[in-house]
Amino acid sequence: MSFESVRDDLAARAPDLEVMVTDKTTETVVIAAGVHGCEPGQIAKTLCIRVRDEEFLLVTKGDARLDNKKAKAAFGGRPRMLGAEDVLQLTSHEVGGVCPFGLPGPLKIYLDQSLKVYDEVIPAGGSINASVRLPVARLAELCGDDWVDACVEPVG
Secondary structure, eight states, X not given: XXXXXHHHHHHHHOTTOOEEEXXXXXXXXXXXXXXXXXXXXXXXXXXXXXXXXXXXXXXXXXXXXEOHHHHHHHHTSOOEEOOHHHHHHHHSOOTXXXXXXXXXXXXXXXXXXXXXGOSEEXXXXXXXXXXXXXXXXXXXXXXXXXEEOOEEOOOX
């Protein structure tokens, strides 16, 4: 199960971090922000992207939007979002619980600059009702500290 892979990964690499499980779903940014009492931007969403033959993750501010021009410059090609089946195969996490932890194998992880406006963010924890609260600096440490500028702020 995906939640267990996240819990096991963090127990090994970051035993001080807790995977929080709620009785409410946190499968969307807006719902998760309400459950955790934070701004939608603090929900760190994880996008699964393919550029040419390379698949990777991009963790971004919850209310940011992937910008094709910026992403193409950052990744050297046109980004394509993966479908739900490919996301599950790549990450072992279902859409709504995708995070950069507990992955079945090595995978490149990028962090979008948009996250830097917060001290603390809350990515999913491998299922639609699990999350992990951690400092942005710790997220960077656990994900390889590879920052890009691929997203834009929401309009309005």
